[in-house]
Amino acid sequence: DTAVSQTPKYLVTQMGNDKSIKCEQNLGHDTMYWYKQDSKKFLKIMFSYNNKELIINETVPNRFSPKSPDKAHLNLHINSLELGDSAVYFCASRPKLGHSPLHFGNGTRLTVT
Amino acid sequence: GENVEQHPSTLSVQEGDSAVIKCTYSDSASNYFPWYKQELGKRPQLIIDIRSNVGEKKDQRIAVTLNKTAKHFSLHITETQPEDSAVYFCAANYPFGNEKLTFGTGTRLTIIP
Numbered sequence: 001d002t003a004v005s006q007t008p009k010y011l012v013t014q015m016g017n018d019k020s021i022k023c024e025q026n027l028g029h030d031t032m033y034w035y036k037q038d039s040k041k042f043l044k045i046m047f048s049y050n051n052k053e054l055i056i057n058e059t060v061p062n063r064f065s066p067k068s069p070d071k072a073h074l075n076l077h078i079n080s081l082e083l084g085d086s087a088v089y090f091c092a093s094r095p096k097l098g099h100s101p102l103h104f105g106n107g108t109r110l111t112v113t
Numbered sequence: 114g115e116n117v118e119q120h121p122s123t124l125s126v127q128e129g130d131s132a133v134i135k136c137t138y139s140d141s142a143s144n145y146f147p148w149y150k151q152e153l154g155k156r157p158q159l160i161i162d163i164r165s166n167v168g169e170k171k172d173q174r175i176a177v178t179l180n181k182t183a184k185h186f187s188l189h190i191t192e193t194q195p196e197d198s199a200v201y202f203c204a205a206n207y208p209f210g211n212e213k214l215t216f217g218t219g220t221r222l223t224i225i226p
Contacts (some may be wrong), residue, residue, distance in 0.1 A: 033213075041200055043157070043216040056211045090156060097212045099145045099164050104156040 003027050006091050006105040013081055014113055021076045021108045023091030031103065033092040034066060034072040049074055084110045115140045115207040119217025127225050131192055134220045136203035137185040145206035146186045147214070148177060152199045198224045
């Protein structure tokens with residue numbers, strides 16, 4: 001079983017559209033994250049939820065809205081997509097804060113045309 | 114917030130030689146330092162990690178060293194093999210406030226057969 005699963009794997013859409021990416025983890029972790037990896041491979045944190053509560057919201061346009069219906073799920077909705085939103089988006093989870101590693105999903109490659 | 118610098122950005126070594134990747138962090142409170150390997154088109158995967166109360170950790174051909182005074186840590190890969198070719202990321206965990214892992218900018222390692 002995949003521990004952190006994201007859907008879809010690929011997403012191609014036009015500017016101005018709205019799209020969602022879904023993430024689920026079956027590891028029982030309390031904390032979930034969204035990271036963005038751009039074409040230069042930089043990994044930047046976007047959001048973090050701990051037990052359904054938003055705890056980190058980096059400087060991300062408000063067109064991006066995360067939602068955590070329960071601690072096993074963290075979805076990302078993006079409104080009015082722009083060319084600069086093209087990237088790979090990784091969901092990740094962590095068992096607890098502190099000395100624990102992130103477990104990444106397989107990523108969603110978003111291409112905005 | 115934490116800032117992590119990683120060098121070099123690219124590294125080519127002959128198969129069988131050693132590779133060293135270095136990172137520095139800015140906040141002396143950071144307490145946990147994982148290293149991730151990302152193969153082309155795949156997710157980042159943890160290869161080794163070290164806590165701030167340990168100076169060195171080894172796992173077969175991979176070792177990590179931590180110098181808390183100088184605020185730097187390094188990844189050492191010995192007897193490199195073609196399958197070691199990937200992008201490697203260091204990260205530092207800042208444990209206070211909105212705790213999060215901050216990643217370095219990545220090192221593309223190429224093993225020359």
